[in-house]
Every structure is written in C-alpha cells, then in structure tokens.
Amino acid sequence: MQSNSATIEPPEYNVSLLAALFPIAVLIALLIINVVIYGDGATAGPNQIALLMAAAAAAVVGLTCRISFKTMMNGIVNSLGSALGAMLILLLIGSLAGTWLISGVVPAMIYYGLEILDPRVFLGVTVIICAIVSIATGSSWSTIATVGVALLAIGRALDISEGMIGGAIISGAYFGDKISPLSDTTNLAAAMAGTDLFTHIKYMLWTTVPSIVITLIVFFWIGFGAETQPVDETNTAALSTAIDEKFYLTPILFFVPAAVLVMVILKIDAVAALFVGTLLGGVCAVVFQPAIITEVANLPDVSVTQMVDGNEVTETQPASYLKRSYVAVVNAMSVETSIDSKNEFARNLLSAGGMNGMLNTIWLIVTAMCFGGVMEACGLLQRITMPLVQLARTTGSLIATTVASCLFVNVTASDQYLAIVVPGRMFRKTYRQRKLAPQVLSRTLEDSGTVTSVLIPWNTCGATQAAILHVSTLTFAPFCFFNIISPIMTMLFGFFGIFIAKLQPDDPGELDLTSSDD
Numbered sequence: 001m002q003s004n005s006a007t008i009e010p011p012e013y014n015v016s017l018l019a020a021l022f023p024i025a026v027l028i029a030l031l032i033i034n035v036v037i038y039g040d041g042a043t044a045g046p047n048q049i050a051l052l053m054a055a056a057a058a059a060v061v062g063l064t065c066r067i068s069f070k071t072m073m074n075g076i077v078n079s080l081g082s083a084l085g086a087m088l089i090l091l092l093i094g095s096l097a098g099t100w101l102i103s104g105v106v107p108a109m110i111y112y113g114l115e116i117l118d119p120r121v122f123l124g125v126t127v128i129i130c131a132i133v134s135i136a137t138g139s140s141w142s143t144i145a146t147v148g149v150a151l152l153a154i155g156r157a158l159d160i161s162e163g164m165i166g167g168a169i170i171s172g173a174y175f176g177d178k179i180s181p182l183s184d185t186t187n188l189a190a191a192m193a194g195t196d197l198f199t200h201i202k203y204m205l206w207t208t209v210p211s212i213v214i215t216l217i218v219f220f221w222i223g224f225g226a227e228t229q230p231v232d233e234t235n236t237a238a239l240s241t242a243i244d245e246k247f248y249l250t251p252i253l254f255f256v257p258a259a260v261l262v263m264v265i266l267k268i269d270a271v272a273a274l275f276v277g278t279l280l281g282g283v284c285a286v287v288f289q290p291a292i293i294t295e296v297a298n299l300p301d302v303s304v305t306q307m308v309d310g311n312e313v314t315e316t317q318p319a320s321y322l323k324r325s326y327v328a329v330v331n332a333m334s335v336e337t338s339i340d341s342k343n344e345f346a347r348n349l350l351s352a353g354g355m356n357g358m359l360n361t362i363w364l365i366v367t368a369m370c371f372g373g374v375m376e377a378c379g380l381l382q383r384i385t386m387p388l389v390q391l392a393r394t395t396g397s398l399i400a401t402t403v404a405s406c407l408f409v410n411v412t413a414s415d416q417y418l419a420i421v422v423p424g425r426m427f428r429k430t431y432r433q434r435k436l437a438p439q440v441l442s443r444t445l446e447d448s449g450t451v452t453s454v455l456i457p458w459n460t461c462g463a464t465q466a467a468i469l470h471v472s473t474l475t476f477a478p479f480c481f482f483n484i485i486s487p488i489m490t491m492l493f494g495f496f497g498i499f500i501a502k503l504q505p506d507d508p509g510e511l512d513l514t515s516s517d518d
Helices: 017-044 044-066 069-102 105-116 122-137 140-157 162-179 182-192 197-226 233-246 251-265 268-286 289-297 321-333 342-348 356-377 380-392 395-412 414-435 437-448 460-469 472-478 481-495
Strands: 301-308 310-319
Touching: 017 044, 017 182, 017 356, 017 380, 044 251, 044 301, 044 380, 069 105, 069 140, 069 268, 069 321, 069 356, 069 460, 105 233, 105 251, 122 140, 122 380, 140 162, 140 251, 140 268, 140 289, 140 301, 140 342, 140 460, 162 182, 162 197, 162 414, 162 437, 162 460, 162 472, 162 481, 182 197, 182 414, 182 437, 182 472, 197 395, 197 437, 233 342, 251 268, 289 321, 301 395, 301 460, 321 356, 356 395, 356 414, 356 460, 380 414, 395 414, 395 437, 395 481, 414 437, 437 481, 460 472
Parallel strands: none
Antiparallel strands: 301 310
16 A cells, blocks of 8 residues: 555544434435436546535534534644645656556557457456565555556456456455555554564465455456457457557566566655656657657647748748657646557557546545544544444454444545554454454454455545546446455454464464354
C-alpha cells in the first residue's frame, strides 16, 4: 500500500449510539439514491456530494454534543494529511500512464503479452504475476499501476471481461502486499497488535495461503470453462499489427518498468520512484517514438522569413523536434492523450488520461476524508464500535466482531489505515484479556481491514484502483475473490478454533498453535 497515515487519539465524548449512527444513515440513504438515479455515474460527483452531506450531518451531531467546530476542522485536516500521499501518488500514476503510453512501454507489454499468454490460463497467470511483483515491492498500488495496467489491456484484447481481469489483478496484488515484509500495512498491523513482523507474517500464512489457493482454483476454472468461447485470433492479430505499425517496439523499453520496480524494492519512496518512472518514459518517447511525438504534440508549422537575394521569402517549417518533444511529454503527463489508429480497438485501448484523469478520484478521496475526519474527531466511530466488544463472548465471535469493525471503519472512514488502527486500538486489550496472542489480532486486522478497502467505491483504495484501471469498483469487486475470501477464512478459523495462538506468560509472541474451545 501507499500513503502515510497520521491518526489522532479521539476524545471521549458522551454521544448516544443513535446520534452516532445518524450520519451513517444519511450517507447510506444518499448513496442508494445516487445509484438509483445516476447508476455508474454516481462516482462522478453525486457520491462526493453525499459524503459532504454526511460530514455535515456528523458535524451537527458534534455541535449538539458541544464539540467545537475547530476540533472537527482539525480532524478533517489530520484526515486529509493522511491521504495526501495517496493523492500525490494518484497524480503521478496518471502522468506515468501517459508517458508510458507515448514511449511504447505499455504498447510493448500488450504486444508481447498477446504473443505469449493463453486466454485459458490468463486469469490465473495474472494472479500469480501480480502476487510475485507485489511480494517483491511490498506495494499493491505500484503493482496495479504498472504490470496490472498492461495485463488489463492484454486481457481486454483477449476478449476477457474487464471485471474478471481487474479482480485477478487486485487479488494477486493484495495477496503479495499482505505477506510482504516491505508492506506498510503489514508492518502497521503487527505494530497495532503488539507482535513482531515475521511472527505476524508466519501466522498470517495459515489463512492467506488457503485463500489464494481457492482464488487460483476459481480463476483457472473460469479460464478453462470459457474454452467453448475461443478468442477471435483475427482481432488479436489485427491489434498486434496496429501496435506494430504505430510504435517502434524493442525489449529495451522494458528497462523503464524494471527500473521502477527495482526502486520500489530498494524502498525508495513511491512518489520518487513513480516520478523517475514518468521521466524515463518521457525520455524513451523522445528517443524511440519520434512519429508519436509529432502526433501527440500536434503543433502547427512555423512561418520563417528569410532574406534571399535581397528579397524576403517566407517559408513554413515544422516546429523543432525539441519543442515537439516538450509539448508531447507535458501533454501526456497532464491531460488526456490518444493515439490514432485504423484499428478501432487499438484506438480505444491506446489512450491515457494523465493527471487530469485522476482529478475526479482525488475529489472523491478529499470528500471521503472530510467525512472520516469529522467522524473520528467527534468520537462517533468509537461510539458505534465499542458496544460490539461487549457482544463478543467467544473467540470466534471476537474475531468476527473485529472483522465487522474493520469493515465498518473502511466504509465510514474511507481509509484502510484507520480500519487497522481504530479496531487494533479498540481490541488489543480485549484479546490479551482473553489470553489470545497478539498475532491473532494482527492477522485478523490484515485479513479484513487491508483487503476489503479496495471493495468500497469511496474508500481511498477502491477509488484509486478504479481510477488506475479505468474499471468501476462495483465492476471488479465481485471478482476480487481473494479479498472476499480472506475475512471469511479468518472468521472460520476463529469459530472452529483452528490455529488460534494462546498468550504465553513467558513469551507473548511465541506461537502455541492449539485449537481453542469456544
């Protein structure tokens, strides 16, 4: 994952449960109305207004409880600050997609991918590729923004549902993110539960491996089950030809994504890595794609007046290549860029929105953080979730309650970090009182707080991945099998008492993998 989170300790306010639920009811009602009226267009403005209206409702509740408006504004500022990194990354991903398009990096990935990937195994292989890259980088966001984008384009060319492709990409990326010691959410979950990183990862494998195995079985079954609907090879061949005609394709172009992945593996900040990747894409465009540079720049000829034999002669000349290069690269980074082609599918595929294409998603994140910030500052999230602790009588119900709390915070606060921090802070003492090792809590936080964030359209993760892949959250969410199975798996382990580590008096972090009797 990306972005840094800075949370504040919420104050203890006397807010009734009914009052705390009021902003949630307002939000849900408005979101339902937006879906009914606007359909898929709800995220293009209506949902942002719904989040602001819900934030206003939360502020009204806070004012009635004598919480100062300044306190609520400070909550919004802190919430926005935690999402600032995500918004910067979004802008850079938009610019990177633009320069990687005009440089031929993404077209080369599509071209060579069509040569080697079999449609029957494509979805399963996509999960594996994204998992490997994400483990190496510790970042699901970087994985989806690089290899994920290329795999989506290849899958579309193979006539595979974009929802399924998105689900496969996200499933693999989030699996790798969860078990990578380089992942910030993995480190955060371990820290919030009070266990060491590698104990947390080792213990998490018991639920994570079965979840990804089931996911792979489902995707490979879907792929081989679609054998009765073979891909039209004429269309894929036409697409490859169209790409080959427009771009100079060379394996050297793969140096650009390789360099970005190496930088992420070396723990260079994602903002810096993506910025360097954007610039490398621009350089490759200038060096390898002069025809594309001319097309994208689309500059008029320049009139040049010269003295010939004492007479003024005006001639038209094309703009200098240096000027065309600058305009083309800047346009690719900032605004929508499209490559013209006789092939209609290629024309639709070879386009990028630049930074401008990410602004709507950033608007959604800003409004979601406003709502989450007010809810957090007023103590409404804590007021809603605390009674859940009292209902958890057994180990299984405690784990299920933790999962429900993570889901609730992901929906209401729209931030995966809060979905780890708030329940982790709430349940840490309760787990210790129940003699449960801290890795039980850390595993539950990851199995629910991290992976479910991408399934929610207005959450920072759901909104970001929808913007990167240009596939709506509700389209890919049903096919994110790993993200759906993970919280179910951790609850099943809890209810059946499978691999529930007990707290050891001499070593709280030591594993005691014995079944618990609920």
